[in-house]
Amino acid sequence: MTNMAIPVGTTPEAAARGATIAETLAVFAEGLRSEAIPAAVLERARYLILDAVGIAHASTRYEFAHRSLSAMTDLSAGLGDMPVIGMPARLQLRDAMLMNGILVHGLDFDDTHVQGVIHSTAACFPSALGVAAHCGLDGQDLLAAYVVGMEAGTRLGSVAKGAFHQVGFHPTGLVGAFSATLIAGRLFGLNAAQLAMAQGIALSAASGSLEFLNDGAWTKRMHPGWAGVAGFTAASLARHGFVGPREAYEGRFGLFASHLGAHAKDIDLSLATAGLGETWEVARVAVKPIPACHFTHACADAAAILRDRHGLKIADIRSVRALVPREVVKTVCEPVATKKRPQNSYDAQFSIPYVVATALARGSFGLAHLEEAALADAEVLALAQRVEYEADPASPFPKYYSGEVIVTTNDGRELRHREEMNRGCVDRPITNDEIASKFMANARLAVSASRAEEIRDLVLALDRGTDARDLAEGLAARG
Numbered sequence: 071m072t073n074m075a076i077p078v079g080t081t082p083e084a085a086a087r088g089a090t091i092a093e094t095l096a097v098f099a100e101g102l103r104s105e106a107i108p109a110a111v112l113e114r115a116r117y118l119i120l121d122a123v124g125i126a127h128a129s130t131r132y133e134f135a136h137r138s139l140s141a142m143t144d145l146s147a148g149l150g151d152m153p154v155i156g157m158p159a160r161l162q163l164r165d166a167m168l169m170n171g172i173l174v175h176g177l178d179f180d181d182t183h184v185q186g187v188i189h190s191t192a193a194c195f196p197s198a199l200g201v202a203a204h205c206g207l208d209g210q211d212l213l214a215a216y217v218v219g220m221e222a223g224t225r226l227g228s229v230a231k232g233a234f235h236q237v238g239f240h241p242t243g244l245v246g247a248f249s250a251t252l253i254a255g256r257l258f259g260l261n262a263a264q265l266a267m268a269q270g271i272a273l274s275a276a277s278g279s280l281e282f283l284n285d286g287a288w289t290k291r292m293h294p295g296w297a298g299v300a301g302f303t304a305a306s307l308a309r310h311g312f313v314g315p316r317e318a319y320e321g322r323f324g325l326f327a328s329h330l331g332a333h334a335k336d337i338d339l340s341l342a343t344a345g346l347g348e349t350w351e352v353a354r355v356a357v358k359p360i361p362a363c364h365f366t367h368a369c370a371d372a373a374a375i376l377r378d379r380h381g382l383k384i385a386d387i388r389s390v391r392a393l394v395p396r397e398v399v400k401t402v403c404e405p406v407a408t409k410k411r412p413q414n415s416y417d418a419q420f421s422i423p424y425v426v427a428t429a430l431a432r433g434s435f436g437l438a439h440l441e442e443a444a445l446a447d448a449e450v451l452a453l454a455q456r457v458e459y460e461a462d463p464a465s466p467f468p469k470y471y472s473g474e475v476i477v478t479t480n481d482g483r484e485l486r487h488r489e490e491m492n493r494g495c496v497d498r499p500i501t502n503d504e505i506a507s508k509f510m511a512n513a514r515l516a517v518s519a520s521r522a523e524e525i526r527d528l529v530l531a532l533d534r535g536t537d538a539r540d541l542a543e544g545l546a547a548r549g
Contacts, residue, residue, distance in 0.1 A: 171295020186227025243278025250301025
């Protein structure tokens with residue numbers, strides 16, 4: 071049991087025995103009214119969704135999107151009627167949620183809750199869009215459910231203090247399943263008891279392995295969409311009386327005990343429900359300025375700053391050291407051989423040597439640097455061989471994803487720059503206007519400027535009389 075205060079709305083029976091985390095989250099999910107969400111939080115939520123929609127459109131240009139759609143089309147067997155973001159396809163609901171999650175997360179350009187180390191929107195928005203459209207609800211219902219999922223998932227991720235990555239689990243898929251469960255359950259109209267039960271069911275469906283880090287496999291892309299499938303399934307089972315375990319999180323074989331091993335002793339279960347309805351984690355979600363793992367961003371910016379500040383040329387550089395948080399080494403620094411010579415775009419996005427070398431050589435890191443020609447750039451690859459890493463003892467991780475780059479030049483100078491706070495974090499946020507600009511840049515890779523503006527306006531007005539089904543149709547590609 072937890073020692074947290076019993077929330078308003080808890081049943082007398084639950085109060086008598088002490089509410090579990092699942093019961094507390096269930097009461098929150100059932101009882102949160104749209105009018106209780108601050109206007110600034112709702113506005114930020116709309117812009118986070120806009121960011122996701124832009125990335126989804128950009129993803130439609132890539133092979134993974136089309137191979138995924140072929141698979142989803144087979145699974146749906148031509149029976150679906152749910153649109154897909156940016157693509158001319160109709161799928162069954164669960165297949166559409168999986169597909170939309172793949173599109174939002176496929177370029178690793180989507181938002182991150184820094185403390186929870188979780189890509190929140192990639193699981194929450196496809197779930198909210200799909201179920202709200204399926205149930206004939208409006209955009210206000212969709213947005214409130216999205217906020218519920220975001221508030222729950224970011225807190226659950228925070229409990230682990232970054233430890234899921236240390237044992238090989240990807241919290242975006244793992245924790246995202248519980249966010250999606252609460253979203254689907256709320257939109258289905260489940261009561262608090264059913265919502266609590268659904269989370270227990272989700273415990274047996276949540277998943278997400280980091281094994282893709284060893285060879286650049288595509289599996290990470292499917293994690294948030296699969297979380298949506300798991301959540302939808304769990305909520306549906308609970309809706310019909312299927313019984314799940316009560317202590318989904320704090321139980322002897324609950325989420326944290328079963329997935330964190332020795333790290334379970336360091337968790338803080340109080341973070342799972344702290345400040346629900348008072349402190350809004352949606353406002354603390356970081357928007358990515360760089361299409362790579364968030365753990366690489368500070369070093370990428372530091373490298374670009376050193377290049378510009380000192381007029382560095384590749385020929386000037388003898389060696390490079392990148393200081394990164396100890397907790398991210400397994401993700402973006404190892405295995406060393408693959409990180410120094412990425413075999414594909416996913417390897418590159420999770421490589422400190424490649425990202426730093428690119429920023430030093432080309433002045434920035436963007437989607438263009440994930441193309442085949444860039445991955446074969448002999449100058450960048452040679453420089454990446456000279457990039458080493460060190461665990462930074464002064465890192466504030468997971469509050470910030472800090473990074474420092476130290477360049478030793480051929481004439482003996484040592485040049486260094488540190489980014490203590492990664493760009494986009496809560497204390498150095500990307501503004502809504504900047505998100506809108508990012509959306510336009512991404513969407514314009516797939517559609518005309520006028521169509522991108524139309525989609526932007528539709529998303530930003532999604533809770534102002536828009537039907538969720540009309541929103542889903544409006545985000546799909548036109549035939």
